[in-house]
Amino acid sequence: MAPPNWRDLVKEKRERQQATIPKEWIILPEKLPSPEELNVIGFPESTERCGLLTPREIEITTIVKKGKHIGGTGVEALLKKIREGEWSAVEVTLAYSKRAMVAHQLVNCLTEIFIEEALKRAQALDDHLKRTGQVVGPLHGLPVSLKDQVNLKGIESTMGYASWIGDYPERNAVLADILESLGAVFYVKTNVAQTLMWVETYNHIFGRTVNPHNRSLTSGGSSGGEGALVAMLGSPLGIGSDVGGSIRIPAGFCGVYGLRPSYSRVPYSNCRNSLEGQDSVLSVMGPIAPSISAIKLFMQSIMSKNPWLKDPLVIRKPWNEGEYHLAEHGHGRSLCFAILWDDGIVVPHPPVKRALEDVKSALIAAGHNVVDWKPIKHFEICQTILDIFNAGATEDYATVCSATGEPVIGSMGLEVETEDDTPKEVPGISAYELWQVQKTRRDLRQEYMDWWNSSEDWARTGTGRPVDAIISPLAPYAAPPHGGNTYPLYTAVWNALDYSALVIPVTNVHPVKDARVARQEFLNDLDRMNxxxxxxxxxxxxxxxIQVVGRTLEEEAVIGMGEIVDKALDVQNSSLFPRL
Structure with a gap:
């Protein structure tokens, strides 16, 4: 029997997906923004143009926008209203489901849609609260969106591969089970890059996810669906994964927060993945959210369920409140942050430099010391993980795609939508050669640790200890046009070193403030092209x-220091633009 044709599978899958959108939530074509209207962030709340959300649903979906340092808002405020019965889990789920459908019609961010099942789950939670007076857990009634690779029993996880259409998992991912036990409500899964090994989001099944701030630009990848959905406030908490920047890049490009934990902190068991068996540079699961408070709540809640008893690769490290309060960093008083202005390879664009300068001035105004970070061997460090990935990547992708003849995508440019763009094959290497690369990476990690430890001397931190955290660009640019995200080394270097990293939005590109600056000399051809x-x-x-980068397994401290950076920026912005 001939294998199924991938185009036929894709056509049938797209039709099934479209049928899962409630008909009454489909926006008439004449009401949708024209292709020329690039910024669609505000569209869901427009009564005249969209008109799908009620004023109460707008309130429900916008309450999560700000962090805990601003009273009365954030994910805690949403959960408090559910817990106290002011809002039901059903109406909260309905509000986010409707907003997610609007977002999807604008930026194409979803893969699986299962609203009916979500509302049944929400009703069961409401019934439990009414019957017992108790919530199921700290996330009781909270809608949580999942990157497509997170398995849910009976719901496809195609991961952008036509070959995996019709493959229904028999059990949940461990992370999904834990989230459900905490009271979460799943309602949608989000779009990814085919193979997951791209920092943009496109695949042959679901197409391209675009940036809601400017639809001519990429949403990032491979968790681009999550970044776009959370930015549109179609989700109060999204789950992504990151092996080279795939949480942080979509979060930063879409203007929200994202945490890359260290290896083996958050359970990954029974999620679909690429490069399975490659255990040197691990992909990690982590949160994407509208505020740091939601990031913190996710980590606290997951750790409360002892995930190391459910996933054998998770280390035994409960949430540490002392670390969050920065017990090892002077308890948060007079910290020393080091700014990585560039990595010595590619100099960032003017808006990125302006964001770094804004962070520096905000931190100094808040009473912290700021020094320059001197990068060492970033190119060599990133080359090791590229060599590790490439050792078996070509065979891995081809093996999955061969079942249906689907081409492996070789570009994220717009041309891939109209023609097959098969990548060049990258030859594998022997096991011995791979071991040498892994050994080199190990030695580079030691060298970088030693460099950080010595920073008290060469950076003159003024605290009696090494630099507390590094402030790093997310990329040498803001979200670029589709196909233009070609330099992921500003995120991948921290994957190679296994450092915890939190993304914080700072500003938006302003054509006047961020005018081109003439340069006569360049570090290399990559720098010139950028x-x-x-x-x-x-x-x-x-x-x-920007990224707030801490050491390995310093998630609590990174969140704590991230809150300090975020609050300092808020104070600076409010002083520049006082509320009337």
Whole structure:
């Protein structure tokens, strides 16, 4: 019997997906923004244009926008209203489901849609609260969106592969089970890059996810669906994964928060993945959210369920409140942050430099010390993980795609939508050669640790201890046009070193503030090409974010220091633009 044709499978899957959108939530074509209208962030709340959400549903979906340092908002406020019976889990699930459908029709961010099942789950939670007076857990009634690779029993996890259409998992991912035990409500899964090994989001099944701030720009990847959905406030908490930047890049490009935990902190068991068996540079699961408070709540809640008893690769490390309160970092008083202005390879564009300068001035105003970070061997570090991935990547992708003849995608440019763009084959290496690469990476990790430990001396931190955290660009640019995200080394270096990293949005590209700056000398051809690619109007409205980078397994401290950075920026912005 001939194998199924991938195009036929894709056609049938797209029809099934479309049928899962409630008909009354489909926006008439004449009411949708025209293709020329690039910024669609505000569309869901427009009564005249969208009109799908009620004022109460707008309140429900916008309450999560700000973090805990601003009273009365954030995910805690949403959960409090559910817990106290002011809002039911059903109406909260309905509100986010409707907003997610609006987002999907604007930026194409979803893969699986199962609203009916979600509402049944929400009703069961409401019944439990009414009957017992108790919530199921700290996430009781909270809608949580999942990157497509997170398995749910009976719901496809195609991961952008036509070959996996019709493959229904027989059990949940461990992370999904834990989230459900905490009271979460699953309602949608989100779009990814085919193979997951791209920092943009496109596949042959579901197509391209675009950036809601400027639809001519990428949403990032491979968790681009999550980044776009959370930015549109179609989810108060999304789950992504990150092996080279796939949580942080979509979060930062879409103007929200995202945490890359260290290896083996958050359970990954029974999630679909690429490069299975490659255990040197591990992919990690982590949160994408509208505020740091939701990031913290996710980590606290997951750790409360002892995930190391459910996933053998999770280390035994409960949430540590002392670390969160920065017991090892002077209890958060007079911290020393080091700014990585560039990695010595590619110099960031003007809006990225402006974001770093804004962070520096905000931290100094808040009473913290800021020094320059001197990067060492970033190119060599990133080359090791590229060599590790490439050792078996070509065979891995081809093996999955061969079942249906689907081409392996070789580009994220717009041309891939109209023609097959098969990548060049990358030859594998022997096991011995792979061991040498892994050994080199191990030695580089030691060297970088030693460099950080010595920073008290060469950076003159003024605290009596090494630098507390590094402030790093997310990328050498804001979200670029589709196919233009070609330099992931600003995120991948921290994967190679296994450092915890939190993304914080800072500003948006402003064509006047961020005018081109002439340069006569360049570090190399990559640096020159990056400089020449910058045209302020092209990047208009694109969010600009930074990373707060801590050491291995310092998730609690990174969140704590991230809150300090975020609050300092809020104070600076409010002083520049006082509320009337």
């Amino acid at each position: 400089h020449e690619a910058y045209h302020p109007q092209v990047f208009k409205d694109a969010p600009v974010a």
